[in-house]
Amino acid sequence: MTALVDAASPVGARRLYRDGLVVPTTGHAPGFTQANLVMLPQDWAYDMLLFGQRNPQPVPLLDVTDAGSFRTALAPDADLRTDLPRYRVWRDGELVDEPTDVVDLWRDDLVTFLIGCSFSFETALLEAGVPVRNLEQGRNVSMFSTRVQCRPAGRLNGPLVVSMRPVPAALVATAVQVTGRMPQVHGAPVHVGSPGELGIADVARPDFGEPVEFEPGDVPVFWACGVTPQAALMSSRPPFAITHAPGHMFVTDVPDSAYRMP
Amino acid sequence: MTALVDAASPVGARRLYRDGLVVPTTGHAPGFTQANLVMLPQDWAYDMLLFGQRNPQPVPLLDVTDAGSFRTALAPDADLRTDLPRYRVWRDGELVDEPTDVVDLWRDDLVTFLIGCSFSFETALLEAGVPVRNLEQGRNVSMFSTRVQCRPAGRLNGPLVVSMRPVPAALVATAVQVTGRMPQVHGAPVHVGSPGELGIADVARPDFGEPVEFEPGDVPVFWACGVTPQAALMSSRPPFAITHAPGHMFVTDVPDSAYRMP
Structure with a gap:
């Protein structure tokens, strides 16, 4: 039995990445909002939340998860550990790996920030x-x-x-x-x-x-x-962080029109 | 020597309250933004910051101070401990006092949230x-x-x-x-x-x-x-909080027009 899956819908695109497709997300699920991703230990989450509040133009926070949760209100069925095509792993501000999922790196104190994208x-x-x-x-x-x-x-x-x-x-x-x-x-x-x-x-x-x-x-x-925010991580060097890889964004279920003022 | 002070300017209005005038702030410093105030110990600040991120319509955060600072970017010369006409003090979610300044209650772990007002x-x-x-x-x-x-x-x-x-x-x-x-x-x-x-x-x-x-x-x-946010404090009962008294807002130096989209 073959499920019909393509990158035209958010659910289809995320399933392709989860199943191993590694490509930039530009042009996928057109009309749906894509987001930057930053995961940080709870100890650093307050600073990132405040950084977003104080710098809303570069860091518009679309959602912030509870610590340890890999679910987001922007796409209720998504798993934030697997549903991006590629991630980046940072230790002490240095890029150390670019895996295609972060299941093995997951920690119960991680908070995920989903940030608006141009x-x-x-x-x-x-x-x-x-x-x-x-x-x-x-x-x-x-x-x-x-x-x-x-x-x-x-x-x-x-x-x-x-x-x-x-x-x-x-x-x-x-x-x-x-x-x-x-x-x-x-x-x-x-x-x-x-x-x-x-x-x-x-x-x-x-x-x-x-x-x-x-x-x-x-x-x-x-x-x-x-x-x-990635530049801030590089200069401020938290011991551990995960981000999306450039151009490999998180595809949400939210239509772009939801972020357009009348 | 008498300084000319009146409530038409933000600086004048704040000085009157600091010097003891206790009145609602409606109509004072017309054209300048007035803000709701919530002060919480740092231990609770993350929850309030996240509450604002998740509920931006009722809790639009205009500024969040560093812990222990009573200064805000919204009015650089203001002292947040003295420059509102009246405060409310809450212990375990119960209203315990309505002082006209909070200098004696000040703690180095307090974070102040300034929140948009209709x-x-x-x-x-x-x-x-x-x-x-x-x-x-x-x-x-x-x-x-x-x-x-x-x-x-x-x-x-x-x-x-x-x-x-x-x-x-x-x-x-x-x-x-x-x-x-x-x-x-x-x-x-x-x-x-x-x-x-x-x-x-x-x-x-x-x-x-x-x-x-x-x-x-x-x-x-x-x-x-x-x-x-005051209703959330009443139902969630942090051990200590300070807010403005209803109608006795913080008068900022920011013109209302700064918060109007084109």
């Missing part, structure tokens, strides 16, 4: 007629560490990380308005043009992700990015 | 032409415990508390749209009409605040209310 607003940009160059070019979005520091929370601190998208000058206002209505998935841009002001020397050389080509007349537009 | 959106309603009956009638807004339970967080749980305002039927949509653009100060109504569905037997007999008269054609409109 994939959600790329659909909204396209619908509003704003081209998304990284999608057109089949590349991962360009991301940069900036010289802007997040507001610290307990032991957690680190730089604001931004994603950059080239936007035609005549459509920058539209891009601001469309994403400004989605505060839970990073909201309006934090910066438009002038990359040097953020401490970015060259927009063609991102710190994370891939370079994305500009079309004539495009302006670099910068949004707060969900990689920010 | 006073901020009343100004926006008036500007949009929606009458605010409680202001017209010079009464405190009517508040009700409902049979809707908040999503629990650790040891904290309790009912959703709502504020009710009578709104002319033709202006309900405007009221929804105006407040929907202010998610950090409770956002859109949680319920319009049909009080029985919330478990409210009689809108003329509020659980907190005062009765407010309906004009012909008015419909009861219900917003999530910042008294919800």
Whole structure:
């Protein structure tokens, strides 16, 4: 007996990853929200929760589990230990492994943070007629560490990380308005043009992700990015943490429209 | 030498309360955000922070201090121990005192939560032409415990508390749209009409605040209310807590417009 499973639905996509498919999640379960994942021991959970409260643009918390639970309100049937295509394991702030599940690493004191992702607003940009160059070019979005520091929370601190998208000058206002209505998935841009002001020397050389080509007349537009909490983990060095691997997100059952303001 | 001090500015209002004026803060420092206050020992702070994350409509967290600090980013010169006109002190969930400062009760493990308040959106309603009956009638807004339970967080749980305002039927949509653009100060109504569905037997007999008269054609409109965390404290009984006294809010330096979406 063969079950029909494909990546068009959240349940189907998660089952494929659980059964061993390892691919970036872009384009899977279109129209459903994908989330960044951070798992931390309870001893560090207060600092992360406060870091999210104090830095809502880069760290919009969509759900926080009870300690020891691998269930989330964002997808009640999902198992957070197995349902992402790839994870990253961090010890003392160093990346030590990239497994495809974390069942053997599970601990009863782990708290999972699910954090909004800009994939959600790329659909909204396209619908509003704003081209998304990284999608057109089949590349991962360009991301940069900036010289802007997040507001610290307990032991957690680190730089604001931004994603950059080239936007035609005549459509920058539209891009601001469309994403400004989605505060839970990073909201309006934090910066438009002038990359040097953020401490970015060259927009063609991102710190994370891939370079994305500009079309004539495009302006670099910068949004707060969900990689920010990973950067904070790298600089604050908790003894143990698990995150998603870049681009290998948690696919939720929540439609993108749920995070759009009217 | 006499300093000119009045309640028109946030700094002036806070100085009057610090120097002993004990009055509700309605109408003081118009145009500036007023906030609900909850102080809890660090041992309970994680639960309250998670309660706010999980219940953002009734518990929109505007700022959370470091443990032991009585300073807030919302008003850098303010002293949170003295600058509210009146406080409430709770032991094991019971109200034990209503002092005008809490300097003698201060502990180095206290964390302060400043929570959005519907006073901020009343100004926006008036500007949009929606009458605010409680202001017209010079009464405190009517508040009700409902049979809707908040999503629990650790040891904290309790009912959703709502504020009710009578709104002319033709202006309900405007009221929804105006407040929907202010998610950090409770956002859109949680319920319009049909009080029985919330478990409210009689809108003329509020659980907190005062009765407010309906004009012909008015419909009861219900917003999530910042008294919800106090209700959770009453049902969850932490050993020690401090809150503002009802209507005696913390006046911040933040203009209401900062919490209005474009």
